[in-house]
Amino acid sequence: MKDATMCNFIRAMRNCSVVEGGPSYEGKDLRLQTVPWCAACHSRPTKGLLCCASCRTAWYCNSTCQKAHYKSHKEICVTVARNLNILDEQAELLRNAEEAYFETQIGAFGRYHPTLIYMGALKDVVKSLVRAAQASEMQCVWERAFDYTLELQRLDVLAPLDSQALTAFILLNLHRDDDAFDFIRSWMQTDLTGHETARELAMRHDGIQKGEWFFPREKNSRYLNMFEVCPNVDYRSVPVAFLVVLLVIKCRLVAAYDATCKSIDLALATTDGQRIQEVKELVTDMLINKKLMNIVSQRKQVVWLVNAIHGNNAIMLPAILNPEPLLEKYSREGTQDQAAEAFFTLFYGVPCLIRIPGVEAMLEQRFGKKPFYTL
Numbered sequence: 009m010k011d012a013t014m015c016n017f018i019r020a021m022r023n024c025s026v027v028e029g030g031p032s033y034e035g036k037d038l039r040l041q042t043v044p045w046c047a048a049c050h051s052r053p054t055k056g057l058l059c060c061a062s063c064r065t066a067w068y069c070n071s072t073c074q075k076a077h078y079k080s081h082k083e084i085c086v087t088v089a090r091n092l093n094i095l096d097e098q099a100e101l102l103r104n105a106e107e108a109y110f111e112t113q114i115g116a117f118g119r120y121h122p123t124l125i126y127m128g129a130l131k132d133v134v135k136s137l138v139r140a141a142q143a144s145e146m147q148c149v150w151e152r153a154f155d156y157t158l159e160l161q162r163l164d165v166l167a168p169l170d171s172q173a174l175t176a177f178i179l180l181n182l183h184r185d186d187d188a189f190d191f192i193r194s195w196m197q198t199d200l201t202g203h204e205t206a207r208e209l210a211m212r213h214d215g216i217q218k219g220e221w222f223f224p225r226e227k228n229s230r231y232l233n234m235f236e237v238c239p240n241v242d243y244r245s246v247p248v249a250f251l252v253v254l255l256v257i258k259c260r261l262v263a264a265y266d267a268t269c270k271s272i273d274l275a276l277a278t279t280d281g282q283r284i285q286e287v288k289e290l291v292t293d294m295l296i297n298k299k300l301m302n303i304v305s306q307r308k309q310v311v312w313l314v315n316a317i318h319g320n321n322a323i324m325l326p327a328i329l330n331p332e333p334l335l336e337k338y339s340r341e342g343t344q345d346q347a348a349e350a351f352f353t354l355f356y357g358v359p360c361l362i363r364i365p366g367v368e369a370m371l372e373q374r375f376g377k378k379p380f381y382t383l
């Protein structure tokens with residue numbers, strides 16, 4: 009499982025880190041493109057863009073731009089198209105099987121051999137679409153990856169951990185932080201060792217339509233403290249990828265808060281008058297909902313999460329600042345356990361984290377500029 013593209017992507021990631029939060033930071037990834045752009049020259053011509061017919065994850069001004077970009081697009085393009093074909097073939101096989109799996113076994117696809125093969129194909133589609141989305145930075149490609157990952161969750165109540173983590177990472181890329189929080193909370197609150205067996209869980213999935221969001225949903229849940237909401241969870245048993253998702257959510261809140269305060273200061277610095285302090289309070293109240301945002305608690309949660317991640321996997325956070333030792337080992341012999349977990353999270357989850365203003369500086373302060381770690 010050696011993959012040079014993944015390693016190169018991780019190497020390039022730190023170039024995307026943001027040191028200083030501009031006053032406009034709103035807790036969102038500034039690179040996400042809501043309007044399609046040309047994958048080659050990044051322009052947005054008014055007469056519309058052409059879509060790559062084989063993968064439909066890249067857009068171009070014209071065939072010249074498409075040709076210029078094909079060398080770097082080829083691998084993604086071929087993989088996405090191939091994985092979608094395989095998925096179609098597997099779906100066809102399932103539809104022709106004696107058992108009507110798509111009607112009778114929703115939620116239980118992890119239990120049978122033919123459906124497990126289908127799930128594997130589905131996961132490959134999600135992974136290749138995530139790579140396409142990382143390359144194009146386009147919202148609609150992330151949304152496509154999300155549709156498939158949601159289907160994966162619907163078909164298998166006990167979807168493997170890595171596909172659950174992928175779902176949460178995709179949600180973060182789409183700025184659906186409340187849903188990401190709720191998704192992880194629902195995982196934390198499911199007691200698989202208790203009376204709630206896989207069969208009972210699968211029954212709950214019966215009747216859920218394709219494309220339907222079926223996890224409990226709470227508005228503004230991202231402001232909640234997971235440690236208070238799920239007090240009985242032992243954090244040493246929570247997957248590092250999930251803790252990283254929570255860290256992204258919390259760091260976005262803190263960075264957005266700091267950016268808002270800074271912009272208020274900036275705006276008022278150019279205004280003279282005696283009531284500045286009063287106005288400042290008023291404006292702050294208007295811009296920051298203090299009922300939701302207890303900034304002291306949010307900052308504490310960031311520290312707590314950093315400690316929890318480092319306690320569970322001592323490679324994870326240092327590898328963000330100094331990925332080389334991990335990448336070298338991965339390219340040489342592949343990795344297992346903590347190193348594999350760190351590599352997976354570094355590729356799929358950390359891009360969101362490192363693009364939050366101030367996060368890199370915060371990690372450097374804690375671990376040093378180029379931290380050493382043992383593999």
Ligand SMILES: [Zn+2]
Nearest residue numbers: 046049069073
């Ligand atoms: Zn172009």
Ligand SMILES: [Zn+2]
Nearest residue numbers: 060063064085
């Ligand atoms: Zn393509």
